[in-house]
Amino acid sequence: MSVLSLPSVIPISVVIIARNEERRLGDCIDSVRLLTDDIVVVDSGSTDRTREVAESHGARVVYHAWEGYSEQKNFGNGLAKHDWILSLDADERVSIKLADSFRRELSADPSCDAYRFRFKNFFAGKPVRFGAWNPESHVRLFDRRKFSWNSDDVHEGLQGTADCRIGCLEGVMLHFTIEERAQLAKKTELYASLFAQKARQRKKSVSWAKIWLNPEWRFFRDYIVRLGLLDGAAGWEIAFEAARYTHLKYSRASTATVGHRILVRTGFATVAMALAMIGYASVSLLASKLSHTLQARVESFDPNTRSTAHQLAALDDDYEDAGVVLPLDDDGVA
Numbered sequence: 001m002s003v004l005s006l007p008s009v010i011p012i013s014v015v016i017i018a019r020n021e022e023r024r025l026g027d028c029i030d031s032v033r034l035l036t037d038d039i040v041v042v043d044s045g046s047t048d049r050t051r052e053v054a055e056s057h058g059a060r061v062v063y064h065a066w067e068g069y070s071e072q073k074n075f076g077n078g079l080a081k082h083d084w085i086l087s088l089d090a091d092e093r094v095s096i097k098l099a100d101s102f103r104r105e106l107s108a109d110p111s112c113d114a115y116r117f118r119f120k121n122f123f124a125g126k127p128v129r130f131g132a133w134n135p136e137s138h139v140r141l142f143d144r145r146k147f148s149w150n151s152d153d154v155h156e157g158l159q160g161t162a163d164c165r166i167g168c169l170e171g172v173m174l175h176f177t178i179e180e181r182a183q184l185a186k187k188t189e190l191y192a193s194l195f196a197q198k199a200r201q202r203k204k205s206v207s208w209a210k211i212w213l214n215p216e217w218r219f220f221r222d223y224i225v226r227l228g229l230l231d232g233a234a235g236w237e238i239a240f241e242a243a244r245y246t247h248l249k250y251s252r253a254s255t256a257t258v259g260h261r262i263l264v265r266t267g268f269a270t271v272a273m274a275l276a277m278i279g280y281a282s283v284s285l286l287a288s289k290l291s292h293t294l295q296a297r298v299e300s301f302d303p304n305t306r307s308t309a310h311q312l313a314a315l316d317d318d319y320e321d322a323g324v325v326l327p328l329d330d331d332g333v334a
Contacts, residue, residue, distance in 0.1 A: 006103040012141070013038040013080030014088060016059070017072040021090035022049040024176070029057040031093040031174075035102060038081040042072050070149035070156040077144045084110075087140050091176045095120075098171030102141065105169065112167035114142035114160065120172040123234040124179060131228025131235050132221075132242050139166060140173070152198075181237050188245045196252035206254040211247060219243035 014032045018025055018041055029039055039059040043050055044066040051061045064075050077085050084106060088094075094102075098117060105115065119136045121128045128134065139147075139158050147160045160166075178184045199206070219239050222228045228235035 006100065007107050008034055008103075009037050010035060010103055010106040011082045012036050012084040012086050012102065012106060013040060013082040014086045015040045015042065015073065015076035015080060016054075016088045016090060017042045017044070017069070017076060018046065018050055018054070018090045019044045019066070020046045020048045020050060022046075022053045025050060025090045026053050026057050028088060028090050028092060029054065029059050031095075032086065032088070032099070033058055035094070035099055036082075036086075040076050040079050042076040042079075044072060068151070068156075070151050073149045073156070077148070080144065083144050085142055085144050087142075093174040093176070095171050095174055098169065098173060101169040101171045105167075110143075112165040113146040114139050114158065114164060114166045115169045116166055117141075117169040118172045119175050122174070122176045122178075123231075123238065125176075126234060128231055128234055128238070130230045131223065131226050131238055133238060134226070137168075138173075141169070181241075184237060184241050185244075188241050188248065192245055192248035192252055195249035199253035204253065206250050211250045211254060214250065215243040215247040218246045 012035065014029075014036055016025070016028060016039070025041070029041075032039065041050075041054040041059045041061045042064050043054075043061050044064060054061045062076075062079055064072060066072065067075075073087055077087075086094075086102070101115075101117070105111070116137050116139045119138060121133045121136070142158060142160075146164045147158045150157055150159045219242070222242050223235060223239035228239045231238070
């Protein structure tokens with residue numbers, strides 16, 4: 001079946017959870033309006049024009065008091081007209097190529113029960129090509145008869161039946177995740193607190209190595225090994241906040257479980273922590289200097305260093321490098 005013969009509207013429902021998203025929600029809805037006749041926005045108590053914007057762009061809005069990410073999404077799934085669900089956040093946009101993939105798969109009997117696709121992330125309007133946010137893919141298109149969202153407050157995800165099949169689609173989801181560093185820092189604090197709360201409930205103990213050595217490894221891995229420094233200032237901010245998140249989540253979990261005795265049990269631990277902090281500062285300083293030099297060279301010959309307007313105009317761009325926002329698994333040393 002050619003792209004020209006594909007149906008415009010396919011049997012899927014788009015479910016978006018939102019709160020105070022009047023600036024971004026309209027563009028999100030517009031990116032899927034030609035795909036479906038059913039767009040559901042689950043609003044958790046916006047105080048701005050979120051409801052008016054959603055309705056003016058063709059969505060139906062339902063209020064539901066905040067109970068958690070998974071609970072909001074499952075609530076929206078229950079209101080959907082169709083069994084196939086496309087789950088979106090207000091800062092996400094479906095590219096043209098990805099929309100064509102949706103049409104191709106769902107215009108007849110789907111070959112799978114859910115589909116995974118790549119994400120292309122933006123930091124302050126610029127695409128992120130390296131570091132912790134690359135690559136990333138998620139399952140966001142699924143049959144609600146086979147899948148539902150789990151109850152994890154920190155890493156909500158889909159859980160499927162034993163016989164479910166997951167396929168992959170071409171195209172990318174455009175994710176305008178962070179507009180400024182303060183927004184990223186706020187997410188760091190939020191997710192670190194959620195992690196500590198979960199650790200307290202599970203009574204998980206935390207070693208001093210996780211608190212002080214894992215953040216160093218996380219920064220080194222994201223900024224140096226994964227070439228985050230080639231993304232310039234954005235790469236630095238992303239790697240720094242990822243390391244800070246790793247430190248905060250473990251330190252707060254430690255306080256919530258076994259108190260400060262983990263940190264002061266022996267003189268060796270105290271010395272090790274001091275050395276770890278010095279090492280972290282040294283690596284950070286070196287990486288910062290390397291970033292300025294290498295980024296200048298990359299920008300001098302990289303044909304992809306185009307204006308933001310130019311990049312956003314090509315929504316059907318077959319760009320295959322993407323990434324994820326906090327939190328990520330640490331792959332730490334402890």
